[in-house]
Amino acid sequence: MSDGIGARVKRKEDKRFITGKGKYTDDIRVDNQAYAAFVRSPHAHAKVVSIDASGAEAMEGVLAVLNGAQLTGDGIGNIICGWAVTSKDGSPMNMGAWSALATEHVRYAGDAVAVVIAESQSLARLAAEAVEVEYEELPVLVSTLDALADGAVQIHENAPGNLIYDWEIGDAAAADAGLAAAAHVTEMEITNNRLSPNPMEPRSALAIHDEAEDHYTLYTTSQNPHVARLVLSAFYNVAPEHKLRVIAPDVGGGFGSKIYIYPEEITCLWASMKTGRSVKWTSDRSEAFLTDAHGRDHISTAKMGFDAEGRITGLKVDTIANFGAYMSLFSSAVPTYLYATLLSGQYNIANIHANVRAVYTNTVPVDAYRGAGRPEACYLVERMMETAARELGKDPAELRRINFIQEFPHETPVIMTYDAGDFDGNMDKAQAAADTAGFPARKAEAAARGKLRGIGYSAYIEACGIAPSAAVGSLGAGVGLWESAEVRVNPVGTVEILTGSHSHGQGHETTFAQIVAERFSIPIENVQVVHGDTDKVQFGMGTYGSRSGAVGMSAIVKAMDKVEAKVKKIAAHTLEASEEDIVIEGGEVKVAGTDKAMAWHEVGLAAYLAHNLPEGMEPGLKEGAFYDPVNFTFPAGVYIAEVEVDPETGVTEIVQFTAADDFGTIINPMIVEGQVHGGIAQGVGQAMLEGVHYDQDGQLLTGSYMDYTMPRADDLPSYTLEHNTTVCPNNPLGMKGCGEAGAIGTPPAIINAITDAIGTNDLAMPATPHAVWRALQAASVATAAE
Amino acid sequence: MTGEHRIAASREDVWAALNDPEVLLACIPGCETLEQTADNRMIAEVVQKIGPVKARFKGEVELVNVVAPESYTIQGEGKGGVAGFARGAADVTLTEGDGETLLSYAVHAQVGGKLAQLGNRLINSTSKKLANRFFDNFSAHLNGPEEPADTDQSNAAI
Numbered sequence: 001m002s003d004g005i006g007a008r009v010k011r012k013e014d015k016r017f018i019t020g021k022g023k024y025t026d027d028i029r030v031d032n033q034a035y036a037a038f039v040r041s042p043h044a045h046a047k048v049v050s051i052d053a054s055g056a057e058a059m060e061g062v063l064a065v066l067n068g069a070q071l072t073g074d075g076i077g078n079i080i081c082g083w084a085v086t087s088k089d090g091s092p093m094n095m096g097a098w099s100a101l102a103t104e105h106v107r108y109a110g111d112a113v114a115v116v117i118a119e120s121q122s123l124a125r126l127a128a129e130a131v132e133v134e135y136e137e138l139p140v141l142v143s144t145l146d147a148l149a150d151g152a153v154q155i156h157e158n159a160p161g162n163l164i165y166d167w168e169i170g171d172a173a174a175a176d177a178g179l180a181a182a183a184h185v186t187e188m189e190i191t192n193n194r195l196s197p198n199p200m201e202p203r204s205a206l207a208i209h210d211e212a213e214d215h216y217t218l219y220t221t222s223q224n225p226h227v228a229r230l231v232l233s234a235f236y237n238v239a240p241e242h243k244l245r246v247i248a249p250d251v252g253g254g255f256g257s258k259i260y261i262y263p264e265e266i267t268c269l270w271a272s273m274k275t276g277r278s279v280k281w282t283s284d285r286s287e288a289f290l291t292d293a294h295g296r297d298h299i300s301t302a303k304m305g306f307d308a309e310g311r312i313t314g315l316k317v318d319t320i321a322n323f324g325a326y327m328s329l330f331s332s333a334v335p336t337y338l339y340a341t342l343l344s345g346q347y348n349i350a351n352i353h354a355n356v357r358a359v360y361t362n363t364v365p366v367d368a369y370r371g372a373g374r375p376e377a378c379y380l381v382e383r384m385m386e387t388a389a390r391e392l393g394k395d396p397a398e399l400r401r402i403n404f405i406q407e408f409p410h411e412t413p414v415i416m417t418y419d420a421g422d423f424d425g426n427m428d429k430a431q432a433a434a435d436t437a438g439f440p441a442r443k444a445e446a447a448a449r450g451k452l453r454g455i456g457y458s459a460y461i462e463a464c465g466i467a468p469s470a471a472v473g474s475l476g477a478g479v480g481l482w483e484s485a486e487v488r489v490n491p492v493g494t495v496e497i498l499t500g501s502h503s504h505g506q507g508h509e510t511t512f513a514q515i516v517a518e519r520f521s522i523p524i525e526n527v528q529v530v531h532g533d534t535d536k537v538q539f540g541m542g543t544y545g546s547r548s549g550a551v552g553m554s555a556i557v558k559a560m561d562k563v564e565a566k567v568k569k570i571a572a573h574t575l576e577a578s579e580e581d582i583v584i585e586g587g588e589v590k591v592a593g594t595d596k597a598m599a600w601h602e603v604g605l606a607a608y609l610a611h612n613l614p615e616g617m618e619p620g621l622k623e624g625a626f627y628d629p630v631n632f633t634f635p636a637g638v639y640i641a642e643v644e645v646d647p648e649t650g651v652t653e654i655v656q657f658t659a660a661d662d663f664g665t666i667i668n669p670m671i672v673e674g675q676v677h678g679g680i681a682q683g684v685g686q687a688m689l690e691g692v693h694y695d696q697d698g699q700l701l702t703g704s705y706m707d708y709t710m711p712r713a714d715d716l717p718s719y720t721l722e723h724n725t726t727v728c729p730n731n732p733l734g735m736k737g738c739g740e741a742g743a744i745g746t747p748p749a750i751i752n753a754i755t756d757a758i759g760t761n762d763l764a765m766p767a768t769p770h771a772v773w774r775a776l777q778a779a780s781v782a783t784a785a786e
Numbered sequence: 787m788t789g790e791h792r793i794a795a796s797r798e799d800v801w802a803a804l805n806d807p808e809v810l811l812a813c814i815p816g817c818e819t820l821e822q823t824a825d826n827r828m829i830a831e832v833v834q835k836i837g838p839v840k841a842r843f844k845g846e847v848e849l850v851n852v853v854a855p856e857s858y859t860i861q862g863e864g865k866g867g868v869a870g871f872a873r874g875a876a877d878v879t880l881t882e883g884d885g886e887t888l889l890s891y892a893v894h895a896q897v898g899g900k901l902a903q904l905g906n907r908l909i910n911s912t913s914k915k916l917a918n919r920f921f922d923n924f925s926a927h928l929n930g931p932e933e934p935a936d937t938d939q940s941n942a943a944i
Binding site for chain 2 (some may be wrong): 041042043109123128130131276286289325695699700701703704706707
């Protein structure tokens, strides 16, 4: 089947996207629509003394000005983190109260204190300016390191010393023993810079309350509408699930930032009930910088020991993770189960221990951002490996090969069981494609031009296909992480796939249709993928953690298995053959080796006519399935970056970038390449351009594209992409996932390359020209002083 | 950020002008109202544009550390609604000499909210511009238009 698994099918959804026909939340308008504008704190930490809304309320066209006291008074619950991480002393994490509209305190610049509902967006914003809020300013805490200092500003009463949890994994004594036995120990302090997610479409919500039915509909920019409904219902008491419909229509990118339930969506729902009007809110870019959950922001120290042959004897890591002012929905899991569990990298390390402390600061909440924990782990491990290779005088590829895991399944000391992989094969492919043997000649040629050329490796591994429900449940997750699907064959033979995965740029409407086209031997045009609406789709856990393929498509496969079984029963009955002899091919359902056949659509019709079905068979042809994975999946690969640095200016150009990935089975290579390209671009952004900064008063300095640099086309090289496939043994299609790999594998490859070029390891992300130039100057001063 | 202006007037005259709400109203750029509420306390409304953000700030202006007729600190804080807030202080010192007065100042400014998010990179240059304009206005008020002194050290401090 030309549109089946492995075909480079053009994306079905792109026609509407590239012709401006996509329908996003802000495009949806209803008759009685009013608009919300939020009054936000300009202070990073303050008591709210009073709110005087009289001026705003008096303005024509203003319907209401609502505040936190009213919101909590109506029983709207606090925003919660849904993953309970327990400290090593057994105490629960210290979750501070977070009301959708602040009541007594504001804890970051941008915290919402009131909302204005008005007849137009501009009126709402004007009126928001007229709301007078009196604050009593409190001392501000911004720095991750200062958060745990004695006498630090207290942000939440129930989190003494701003500590959310003090968690560990692995065996500390074993790791210490491994380090003590080492012939060489590499030691580093590693910072993972804070990032702003920047999806192209900002967040938006349209809340509709039907007073007669006491029913709510929420259109919103969500990666997981069912999770949104569950949380809005179970924790925020907006409405019970059967009285709340959540629709996430076309969504323009998420990168994690649209997993969470934010104050604005909750407030719009509540305000629609309060005002009797539908309430629309759309973030502008400034609000997005100010309030979308940020990513990363770790400070770590690490020690890695090696024996005389270069084999790793132990790894010990201490990390502080900045959570911002409040615990966002999955924040607790990111620096623990999505980070520390990957610290074994691709290596056979018998002894690992990691300690993670999470802290509050007066900054916007931090949560999962493309890769979520795994980029932080990969960056740490791969910076350590490259640095160790330099210290040991070993080839960095060779040092990695010495330590690569060779046998699968492999159980790491940080609770992961890698199921399949070919790490040497990934390295072989990457090195061949990057012509690493030719690097010295290229370096010499660059030197002749006055450029410093460097090469950097990164051998990443990640845990995707999130996640086995019982396993994550035992680790504190408040939800199961299965996926569901329904496959409906219509009487005319066309097929609708209802999936709990959500597509916001990933191309599900194409790839999901491809596996159906292949299985039922029908044209891809005859398959429609339905997602993003809790009234249409049975249930679902949404899209994040590269789970839509490995988990979402596996659910579709399970449902297709059931459909296929019924199709074969109907065909066997009609064709008077044995079920075992029925095959589906060439658009027909036929008896193998004979000319007895039914057209595919005839089977669908027969199922719905029900004039002649096998005895006892129910009419119709639709089946549902829930798929719960038995393990994570483990995409892995080797990335090799080559850069040239201008020593006079620090300007760095990526001159070559090679990615050799093992994603398991690939459904659509073109879409996978697109995911890798996008991931690498975000990785380059983190490594060289992006970084969120607050001043000491907690004011966001990088609050617009004037000050926060996103990668542009001319910052990026042409990529060389290779695939080295080992099939995942734990799901029916053998898929591993590809959505996050680029963002995970890229940063260490880039920084390893730049530090190789400039001959000093003292360089933090983002490696802007200024940072690179300063590192060069510092190194030359240090050399001169010796 | 610091600066100096030479004013062709006696220190007593300069001091009196610096304490006259009407003079301040006329000289503070964008100042629309300024009302004395107590000794050394005023309420002001100032319209200012910093980068892309234009806002009307309402706030108090206060004179502290007053050592007549030598020096004071003029400090103020304004709320600009959704635009955020701005606060600043200028230490002003008057030195006599040659029938004229040397006015030295050191300005500190801080902003918050949308102003900080969009305009922080412009705060130094804007503060410098506003301070210069104030003292230009002020010099002009006392002795007609005059060039800023060569000793302006604003750049050095940025």
